[in-house]
Amino acid sequence: MPEIDKIHEGSVITFKWRGRELKGIVLGVKDKYVSVKLESGYNIMVVPDKIIYARENGQIETKQRETPGESGKGREISIISTGGTIVSKVDYKTGAVFPSLDIREITSKFQYLERQFRLNTIPFLNILSENMEPEQWVELARKIREESKKSEGIVISHGTDTMTYTASALSFLLKEQSVPIIMVGSQRSSDRPSTDSYLNMEGAINFASTDFGEVGISMHSSISDAGIYLLRGVRARKMHSSRRDAFRPIGEKPVGYFQDGLVNMTGKYRKKGERTEIFEKIEKRAGILYFYPGMEIDDMASFMERKMGIVIMGTGLGHISTKFIDLLKEYTDSGRLAVMTTQCINGPSDLNVYSTGRQLIKAGVTWAGNLLPEAAVAKMMVVMANYPDFEWSRRMVSNVRGEILEREELEAF
Amino acid sequence: MPEIDKIHEGSVITFKWRGRELKGIVLGVKDKYVSVKLESGYNIMVVPDKIIYARENGQIETKQRETPGESGKGREISIISTGGTIVSKVDYKTGAVFPSLDIREITSKFQYLERQFRLNTIPFLNILSENMEPEQWVELARKIREESKKSEGIVISHGTDTMTYTASALSFLLKEQSVPIIMVGSQRSSDRPSTDSYLNMEGAINFASTDFGEVGISMHSSISDAGIYLLRGVRARKMHSSRRDAFRPIGEKPVGYFQDGLVNMTGKYRKKGERTEIFEKIEKRAGILYFYPGMEIDDMASFMERKMGIVIMGTGLGHISTKFIDLLKEYTDSGRLAVMTTQCINGPSDLNVYSTGRQLIKAGVTWAGNLLPEAAVAKMMVVMANYPDFEWSRRMVSNVRGEILEREELEAF
Amino acid sequence: MVKFPENTKIGLEVHLQVNAGKLFCGCEGEGMDRERSFQRTLHSSSGETGSSDISTMYEESRNRTFKYIVSTNSCLVEADEEPPHKINEMALNASLMMARAFNSEILDRVVVMRKVVIDGSNTGGFQRTSLIAMGGEIKGDTYSSKISAICLEEDACRKIEERGNEVVYSLDRLGVPLIEISTEPDIKNPEGAVEIAREIGNRLLSAGLLKKGADSIRQDVNFSMGYGRVEIKGVSKLTTIPDILEREMERQKSLAEAVGIWKERGGTENVIFEANNAILNGTGSRLILKSVENGKDILLSILKNGRGLLKNGNFRIGREIADALKQIGITGILHYDELPAYGITQEEKDRIANYLNLGEGDSFLILLEESAEKERAERVINDRISKIMSLNFSETRAAMDDFSTRYMRPLSGSSRMYPETDISVIEINESRLREIEGRVPLRLEEMVEKISREYSISKQDASTLIWNGMTEIFMRLSEKYDSRAICRELVQKLPDAERKKNVKIPAEYVEDTLNYCIEKNYGRYSMERAIDLLSEGKLPEEIKSEENLKPLDENEIIEALKNIKDTKNISLVAKQITEMKGRPVDTSIIARLVKVEKR
Amino acid sequence: MVKFPENTKIGLEVHLQVNAGKLFCGCEGEGMDRERSFQRTLHSSSGETGSSDISTMYEESRNRTFKYIVSTNSCLVEADEEPPHKINEMALNASLMMARAFNSEILDRVVVMRKVVIDGSNTGGFQRTSLIAMGGEIKGDTYSSKISAICLEEDACRKIEERGNEVVYSLDRLGVPLIEISTEPDIKNPEGAVEIAREIGNRLLSAGLLKKGADSIRQDVNFSMGYGRVEIKGVSKLTTIPDILEREMERQKSLAEAVGIWKERGGTENVIFEANNAILNGTGSRLILKSVENGKDILLSILKNGRGLLKNGNFRIGREIADALKQIGITGILHYDELPAYGITQEEKDRIANYLNLGEGDSFLILLEESAEKERAERVINDRISKIMSLNFSETRAAMDDFSTRYMRPLSGSSRMYPETDISVIEINESRLREIEGRVPLRLEEMVEKISREYSISKQDASTLIWNGMTEIFMRLSEKYDSRAICRELVQKLPDAERKKNVKIPAEYVEDTLNYCIEKNYGRYSMERAIDLLSEGKLPEEIKSEENLKPLDENEIIEALKNIKDTKNISLVAKQITEMKGRPVDTSIIARLVKVEKR
DSSP, X not given: OOOGGGOOTTOEEXXXXXXXXXXXXXXXXXXXXXXXXXXXXXXXXXXXXXXXXXXXXXXXXXXXXXXXXXEOXXXXXXXXXXXXXXXXXXXXXXXXXXXXXXXXXXXTTSHHHHHHEEEEEEEOOOOOXXXXXXXXXXXXXXXXXXXXXXXXXXXXXXXXXXXXXXXXXXXXXXXXXXXXXXXXXXXXXXXXXXXXXXXHXXXXXXXXXXXXXXXXXXXXXXSSSSOEEEEEGGGEEEOBSSOTTOEEESSSOOSEEEETTEEEEOSOOOBOOSOOEEOOOOOOOEEEEEOOTTOOHHHHHHHHHTOXXXXXXXXXXXXOOGGGHHHHHHHHHTTOEXXXXXXXXXXOOOTTSSHHHHHHHHTTOEEOTTOOHHHHHXXXXXXXXXXXXXXXXXXXXXXXXXXXXXOOOGGGO | OOOGGGOOTTOEEEEEETTEEEEEEEEEEETTEEXXXXXXXXXXXEOOSEEEEEEOOOOOOOOOEEEOEEEOSSEEEEEEEOXXXXXXXXXXXXXXXXXXEEHHHXXXXXXXXXXXXXXXXXXXXXXXXXXXXXXXXXXXXXXXXXHHTTOSEXXXXXXXXXXXXXXXXXXXXXXXXXXXXXXXXXXXXXXXXXXXXXXXXXHHHHHTTSOBOSEEEEEESSSSSSOEEEEEGGGEEEOBSSOTTXXXXXXXXXXXXXXXXXXXXXXXXXXXXXXXXXXXXXOOOEEEEEOXXXXXXXXXXXXXXXXXXXXXXXXXXXXXOGGGHHHHHHHHHTTOEEEEEETTOBSOOOTTSSHHHHHHHHTTOEEOTTOOHHHHHHHHHHHHHHSOXXXXXXXXXXXXXXXSOSOOOGGGO | OOOOOTTOEEEEEEEEEBSSSOTTSSOOSOOOEEEEEEEEOOOXXXXXXXXXXXXXXXXXXXXXXXXXXXXXXXXXXXXXOSOOOSOOHHHHHHHHHHHHHTTOEEOSEEOEEXXXXXXXXXTTSEEEEEEEEEOOEEEOSSOEEEEEEEEXXXXXXXXXXXXXXXXXXXXXSTTOXXXXXXXXXXXXXXXXXXXXXXXXXXXXXXXXXXXOSTTSEEEEEEEESSSOXXXXXXXXXXXXXXXXXXXXXXXXXXXXXXHHHHHHTTOOOOOOOEEOTTTTTTOOOHHHHHHHHTTOEEEEEEETTOTTTSSBTTBOHHHHHHHHHHTTTOOOEEEGGGOSBTTBOHHHHHHHHHHHTOOTTOEEEEEEEOGGGHHHHHHHHHHHHHHHHTTOOOEEEEEOTTSOEEEEESOOOGGGEEEOTTSOOEEOOHHHHHHHHTTOOOOHHHHHHHHHHHHTOOHHHHHHHHHTTOHHHHHHHHTTSOHHHHHHIIIIIHHXXXXXXXXXXXXXXXXXXXHHHHHTTOOHHHHHHHHHHHHTTOOHHHHHHTTTTSOOOHHHHHHHHTTOOOOSSHHHHHHHHHHHHSSOOOHHHXXXXXXXXHO | OOOOOTTOEEEEEEEEEBSSSOTTSSOOSOOOEEXXXXXXXXXXXXXXXXXXXXXXXXXXXXXOEEEEEEETTOOTTTTTOSOOOSOOHHHHHHHHHHHHHTTOEEOSEEOEEEEEOOSSSSTTSEEEEEEEEEOOEEEOSSOEEEEEEEEEEEOOOEEEEEETTEEEEESSSTTOEEEEEEEOSOBOSHHHHHHHHHHHHHHHHHTTOBOOSTTSEEEEEEEESSSOOEEEEEEOOGGGHHHHHHHHHHHHHHHHHHHXXXXXXXXXXXXXXXXXXXXXXXXXXXXXXXXXXXXXXXEEEEETTOTTTSSBTXXXXXXXXXXXXXXXXXXXXXXXXXXXXXXXXXXXXXXXXXXXXXXXXXXXXXXXXXXXXXXXXXXXXXXXXXXXXXXXXOEEEEEOTTSOEEEEESOOOGGGEEEOTTSOOEEOOHHHHHHHHTTOOOOHHHHHHXXXXXXXXXXXXXHHHHHTTOHHHHHHHHTTSOHHHHHHIIIIIHHHHHHHHTOOOOHHHHHHHHHHHHHTTOOHHHHHHHHHHHHTTOOHHHHHHXXXXXXXXXXXXXXHHTTOOOOSOHHHHHHHHHHHHSSOOOHHHHHHHHXXXXX
């Protein structure tokens, strides 16, 4: 009779449980419990009374299906995959999510794409986006430079969690760009029949064939499977943890809209340029600090110690307790950078309005209108690594990629 | 001839500037520049050629007008003032903002208030809200307990910057409450003809006379001077740095609406109870940590060192780089508390969905649905100070003040 | 009674709606539709369906959009916009209580699964379901049946309408907890199936946990008589089971007989259509004319040896073919046996037979469809015929209102199930099992008996209490007050008042106000007054705060009587006084006072 | 020409709209109204108005709401929902350039102030204004005037309509930069005022910085002739200044005369109204009847010694009183001098006189108003009369279309100004001053002369360039190409093309495409083609990318000529070829080729 600790994942098993004879495929063993997929399709986790029969079968493996390659004819679009929900599939037995990138699965849903585009799939990274590090932004920028030599547009599939950070970082890392760069993700993984990934990707490929010369984000505009927004990377933010329409433009309207196969560019944008050039350095010693009542001086001091620049998310127009003023003065006096943003997310920081703000100005704190915290930290990392320190503050407050809005319309909130 | 360094604020002065004789009142002297208010009303800052005449006058003083007291007849409402834009006025000569709380200025705008209510004004604190510390929340709770003995409702005027923090803290500090507690602020100071303070206060006084047994926030519902929302303190957030309608309910609809003198309670709420009881302790060693790509292990470690509990604002459903897992495990193993929230603001954190989340669960990280980061840190400070440590996690995840929503409707985002 | 074959096997899948909030979110079980809606499409994933499942592929290729009407009892979870919450405790407990009731073995750990369904009835494209227990037995008065599995599932969306490519669903029912109890196929006849199904429903009813409403019990019936298992979906009324099974039995019998004849004739050959639009030139058939006008072709094929089997006496293979084609959206099929008809004359029929060079026992098929659809149609028809010829009739069928059944889809395989990873495995620990131990539902008869005995009320009344879902309230109130009096209020007064005003008074309002009367020691007349006021739309808070329930004391009654002239009819007098004072009055006091007065 | 008194003093406040973006936000100077609007109320703060300023108190007590129509060129700043941004550099420079032009002393530091205005014309309840410079002198051809101050301000909302308690404004004009130049009251006669005002406007025009449009120059006129300073607001047309001043001079003269008589008679006594609704019983006056019907009372008062001064010959004290009352919303005032009228008979007039016991030179007032308003009305009337009696007529008045003026409010005091703390003090440093040094605007005549001379074009053309705001573009393009050719394109071709298609081509489009033609060495015909294409609505990018502007070369023209039969009219031939090929063509080449051909 086979012992429980001899049973392996994938074995076909017959066993007794509370007097009943059951059959199935072993999904795993932990402690005394065996996970079994029954013939009915249900998974159970039980302690068998007795194992009658077990045979290694190998029916279960974790599929690692990455199918790079090209598909279709027409204008060339590169699809660079970095990981995330959009390329994940579920193993139907274990429920484990595994990465899969078969572009034909997408184009088979939208056959016109095959006629219009030559889609070139490039596995680049395969990580959850929360594990993305600034060094990888630079690598991605290099990959973009390489792909831009042969492609007319680049789509980057990316986890939604840190998508706006990456989009911002790429915006600043790209000195010039000759192709549209469209980031796309999904809020429901591709294994679900209700996934948003196909429509988001359809939008992304279409946006990637325009003259858009910025880094954009292509995601659902509402919870219906209807339209897809093109959002400016430096002004977009994931504003809901779970909805399809989580990505919203902050303080402005979407740049473009895709529906029923048609792109409509509704906003202003930079046109693509002649060549793609990038910065290749990044300064990691920068970070975001979120102010809250009760924050201690040491909290800020110890954070600052390791940083060449900090982005503070203050309250309201950009305030923090005045007890931090001296500390900040010392920090900026030492040639380092402190940029104030607002935890309200919407609206500008403006240190001229209240006395606390004016004290912060005197302490050398910089602010840049409605620059978002995520865009601020990405910009800071690029600016500090690639410009002399006396230029940092000026670079931070001047608008280079649409990250600071000159005007906010009433509807934008 | 008077010397420039003999000139004081408030002096009446006649002087020559580039050959012209000018008269005015001195507002200040700094370096060689004299600030003068001319007879035309314009302020100028000039270096006088020659001072012809100067006389101390004392016309200018920084007015400190706090006029506590009572006004009107009817149901007693206490108005506790803590500072902030709503009670600030400008000195029309210097432009300096000074605190002023003359309730008659408000009731004179809405004379029916005098007939319905006896308004009792209590100066309590006079600070900008970004300087509010957790100890002061407890003091405020004590003051509320005291006032609740004689009043039927309490209005707290407060700076808008940290209003939701204070509202959340009070919600948790009040074990039971026998009166409505309505926080009110303004986004445009009372000295401006366009101030929103009168209407916000009118709403607050009216809300304070209902059976609402929670801590609410009374602010503009739109940019028009039309309706005022009553928002649940633990579910409201300042979502714009400058607009009148900055305060928004997150994931739910407003509890009440005030317009044209009428209150309409549209949402569910706890009714006021028999008595007011409070917790009198608070644990300051708690704080919010905002995750961003590139955050270093030391950033979290050094923050944790000083804290008994931390609220993490992760990405998406509540994720951070998996490199922090070990550190978090160590932290929670030592009996301290780590609660995950989302920087998306809207929507739940849910650590069951992705692998990073499940690793965080194993590392002992707690999450509580759509509990907001601001409410989380306030709740943590109250829970940790007033319950044994083995109860902390369970208390954090159980809904006691409507801070965790059971269901989010489609319209709530 | 119809005789079923010896080898008949009947199994049941009974679905019971639990009277609790939704299974994986904070919404209530009942709600109303709202103005708002959203719309979706669903995609099948390649990994999940076998290549032979062309109905699923067809489902997706149809490019259908689903419109979901948002209801007051739906939230982001139903919209597939938020991960599921923790499982509803009350529903979970109900399923465990049912398992205990039938001595089914409860699993230590419950794994929530997703079952893929892409007809739009679930917004996520799957239904959440979990196996709770296995084994056990249902014992009715006459029959019994072994249980194979007890599952706890989410109910699906309620379909509102289908128009063109759009299907409209309401979210109100989506996510309501369903207990699914599947029996082994050990039932021998339809009467046994009816009894077993009734027994299952009665248990949840007896526990006060069955949701009210027409939808609350639905059953699927598994039937086999030697030709494979047929699963009949959507049998909503218990009593129709015998009629449905009789029709199904006859269908299979005739089918087998027809196959016998067919094989004897030498079997058949694959159907291959060829277009010949000219063949019916000059026809008077409006069906044909209209079809041609719509751009369809006339496709013809021999059906070798099929004459007289497609529609003749009991033989209905024609319908089998038509039903299968319908699943892929093709409807225009005619065959030899049914002609002349539809305006096609005998001469035209002969013309076709001639053209196809039809042999003695051959039949033909006419397909009115675009030629582009030819291959799809051939594949479906040939698959269908070869399945029938193999005498394996196993499939999923739908019950119709006329007791017949229609082909729906192949039996679904286990590949359609995979774990719901958003919900962690639920441990069924000792403390939970102890919690339900005292609440294992009795059989309905036992429950009636028990309540009748313990509370000294009639069986009739006890039964009414159970059917109205008032048992728990009744038992709680009876702890504080005379149970017969409480029973009278709940069984007589309450339905009476509701009927008069045509309202439904929430049970918690009734409990709240009656409780108040008990606590205040107000007595029977106040309780009745309370129910009257509730039926008029007053809220418990209002009723209680206004002292409306305090009965008039003797002095007050004396005072009131002064204004009443005719005191003959005591209950009329009581009514007048109550109307006058807005408060209840004890008729016995009136009676006494009136007597005193008269003296 | 009317003779003005010796002691006449006239001062000007000229407001010039600067052709730049808005002063404190990122919006453009021009825009269109949109569908969206919002609404506000304004409150006066107690600290800010004197207690005597009852018109302001009235303004608030009226409970007016202001509705603001959002325009395409407005943002959160105009909505008073966001702090102001940094000051518009171009507008600031323009104001400094104007200061330099008149040798006004520029302040080292500019402090932005808020001037309280609660009529709703500014969403914040105040206008932002800052003093830029003091002193200097404006020299016209005949007259000159000293400057007291040069300010840079925000323009106010454009009023759209007033209906009931609601005033509707558009946000399109709010925030547009205004340079305000105030002169000393050293102008002696209206002709001087006209010349000085024109001189001011011409300077900004000459610098190319004056916004186009009817609103772009507005002036207030200060006038005094010994009875205090009157500020006349809203003189929009320069040429109306003499007429307005004449009327005002006559008003003050008559008023002074009337006061003389009144004083001679022994002066007056306070007006005190008493209600007597019965006195006009039986009247046929519809005015009275309607007033009574609306719940108003008939309030009567003696006006001691006032007979013949209220409306008689040049005397118009009645209107002074009515105007003042109108400011607090009271309109129903009648007086002795104007009766009988309005249906009130001589008999009724006598009845009132009798009732009031009127003396020989006395007058009376009838106020048709609710008694509750009595005190407010009395206060306004008595204040007004005593101000007139004191021969101090100083106040703010509004210019009317008929050249008369109406009372608006008292002169506003300095208490209405306080610093805009949201904007830090702006330093006017050396580098900024150097930057504008070369751009100090010349007098218009000088500018015309200069351009004409330096670029060898006619004065007529130079003047047209300036008036059309094309000077800068002209000068830039002339650096690279023949200035006369450029001038021809801008002064002749461009207006011509615009007129033909009835469009306005943005100046930057013109510059962009002409520049392109110059860089590509395409020549005149391409420039004309460019302007034609722009007038057809094409964008510069399109025009440039499609190589539409490249002139045809000789071979291409030869090719094209083959298709043209009649070559007599060379310019018609050119037109045909351009239409055929979509590209410009040089007529001289055609002429040459045609000649060659003919030979």
